[in-house]
Amino acid sequence: MQPTRREKAPRPPANIVIVDDEISSVIVLEAAVKDLGKVTSTTTPEDALKLIRDIQPEVVLMDIDMGEYNGVELCKQIKNAPETAKTAVIFVTSHNNPDLEYFSLDSGGIDFLTKPINLKTCKMRVANQLALRYYAEDLENAKKALFNEKEHFKATLNSIGDGVIATDAEGFVTFLNPIAQHMTGMKESEAVGCHIETVMKLKDATTHEKAINPAVAALYEERVVGMALNCQLYSHTGNVYRVEDSAAPIVDANGNVTGSIVVFHDVSESIAMAVKMNHLANNDQLTGLPNRILLHDRLEQAIKISKQNKLMTALMLIDIDNFKYLNDSLGHHIGDMLIKQVARRLDSIMDANCTLARVGGDEFVLLIPNVQAVRILNSIASDIQASMQKPFVLEDQEYNLSVSIGISINPTDAETEGHMMRNADVAMFRAKKQGKQRYCFFSQNLEQDLHERIELEKILREAIDKNSVEVFFQPQINLTTQKINSAEALARLKDKNGNYIPPPKFIALAEELGLIDQLGQQILRKSCIAAKEWYDRGKEIRVCVNVSALQFCAPGYFEQVFSVLEETNLRTSMLELEVTETLLMQDINLVESVLRDLSLTGIFIAIDDFGTGYSSLSYLKRLPVDVLKIDQSFVFDMLQDKQSLDIVKTISDLGHSLGLNLVGEGIETAEHEEILKSFGCQIGQGYHYHKPLAKKDFETIIL
Ligand code: C2E
Ligand code: MG
Ligand code: MG
Secondary structure (H helix, E strand, O other): OOOOOOOOOOOOOEEEEEEOOOHHHHHHHHHHHHHHEEEEEEOOHHHHHHHHHHHOOOEEEEEOEEOOEEHHHHHHHHHHOHHHOOOEEEEEEOOOOHHHHHHHHHOOOOEEEEOOOOHHHHHHHHHHHHHHHHHHHHHHHHHHHHHHHHHHHHHHHHHOOOEEEEEEOOOEEEEEOHHHHHHHOOOHHHHOOOEHHHHOEEEEOOOOOEOOOHHHHHHHHOOOEEOOOOEEEEOOOOOEEEEEEEEEEEEOOOOOEEEEEEEEEEOHHHHHHHHHHHHHHHEOOOOOOEOHHHHHHHHHHHHHHHHHOOOEEEEEEEEEOOHHHHHHHHOHHHHHHHHHHHHHHHHHOOOOOOEEEEEEOOEEEEEEEEEOOHHHHHHHHHHHHHHOOOOEEEOOEEEOOOEEEEEEEEOOOOOOHHHHHHHHHHHHHHHHHOOOOOEEEOOHHHHHHHHHHHHHHHHHHHHHHOOOOEEEEEEEEEOOOOOEEEEEEEEEEEOOOOOEEOHHHHHHHHHHOOOHHHHHHHHHHHHHHHHHHHHHOOOOOEEEEEOOHHHHHOOOHHHHHHHHHHHHOOOHHHEEEEEEHHHHHOOHHHHHHHHHHHHHHOOEEEEEEEOOOOOOHHHHHHOOOOEEEEOHHHHHHOOOOHHHHHHHHHHHHHHHHOOOEEEEOOOOOHHHHHHHHHOOOOEEOOOOOOOOEEHHHHHHHHO
């Protein structure tokens, strides 16, 4: 069976050799010591030396006077041979002569027995010698074990990755391992004997003031001491390490402190890593500015401190105008570079106690603590606007940018950080709506707007989800035949009181919220279903569906339209898409290619509200357009305003020269109709004929 623990081997019996030429003496001596070990005797002294060398006994009992052999001489020889040098020789003699006793002890003998032998005394004397011999052996073994253990610890300390320094009770170094030598820049030979504070120079990493060595504290306080956080070790070779660890006192068996041990390691790398991680978590990768997380923290702090100081905290949400367009048309690489340059410009004009954060693609937030007066904010916002005036230069190209800014103030308009962010957002939207490149403070009106917006968002999302957006149809009249050949589909949404919400309102919101695709798709589908139904009932009414520029430019628009036509089985010529002039100001290549695809299928393309935008004539020539819809504002005014009348005439002439159909919108009176007709306008739409009608009302007219 495998032993469970290593047992100490039992000590073998002692060897005792008796040398005496008198057999009677031998018998007595054997009787005396027989219990103490293995006894070998000889009465022939000439054999004794060989016997003793062979056995190497612990004790020899030796007669002095053995005829021509002298025990003293024999003893000298035993003591001189290395293998028997430790053998204890006890002389036995019948002479009672002090000189002889001296000589025998001087020859290396250890004890002296006189005959006649007292058995008990003899046994005791031999037993004492054996005990001494064993004690010496144990001591020797203990010394060896201690040495081995010391070597073992040394090897361990030398191979571990931490620095280890040992000191005595006064703090003077007694040992340091190779790592400690490397980090302190002192060899063991230089450091041992020096005080720990000389060897290990510690400073506070922030204040650079001397830090107390933990060994000193451990010795003084007689307890384990952790190294102060934020500690730096200055090596004697000029290196600096961030270190961390502890010291402990060494206490002896009586509880006295005899020294100390400091264990330490280099944490420079892990601290650098922690700093980096912290930076990554709190900062925007592209610009290096604080991100939303860090902003949140700082805002919380700023509100608290400003409150204590009885001052205000302001938040400015800065959004780059038309950035999406720039990014899409120039590519993300240029977009990223622009963002970086904008960040740099904003950062350069910012006060040190402000925080500039990047919180979204093209959105920055400037946090301004301790604001004394609102006019300061006016001037900061103006400075920001002014800083954008100079063109941005990227790869030898100049780009002009502007920003819109929304401002929220705590505690004037918002109590919490969440409210501040939301209010700044609402104010920023207002600035955009007012024409961009301006700043706007949050106000009570905006608060009201905000509530309406939240309510409207709810209604809109619900209607999209439930497929309950209504579509009204407004007849378009052939001015020559007075027949209805087409109708404009107009989206309708009711508020919670059952009143219709103006379409421009919810359409703009759907665009902001990214819901315009879904909304547009729903209206298109409902319009096509209706047109197919009428067609099947023998009425060819083309539906004219409005398309938002955002919806049109989204990827997959053509496929969306086509799939609805397939699904509803409507002929392409029964569908007209109304795009606005703003669409023509987007990426013209994209717009042209999608329009061409649509037109090739047979779908009609109309330009809505023509005359209000800035579409260039050259574009108009290039694009596959079928219809121009003269904006109703000119039609309203043309009776009183000569300029409007001229515009209507010019648009009509333009339409004719490009071979396009003309639709006059907003015809409210017979007079309107008369003028438009005289200009050659073929189609009319307006309250003079019909208001937009619910599907069933529309059907009572056409069917
Ligand atoms: P729009 O495309 O120019 O549509 C004509 C607007 O003029 C309609 O307003 C219509 O009700 C109104 N209207 C027609 N005849 C007269 C008239 O004789 N006098 C007056 N004062 N107004 C007249 P509505 O329905 O309020 O729509 C407003 C705008 O909302 C539309 O202008 C269009 O730009 C947009 N819109 C409506 N439905 C949709 C839609 O489904 N998708 C998209 N993207 N936009 C839509
Ligand atoms: Mg329209
Ligand atoms: Mg219109």
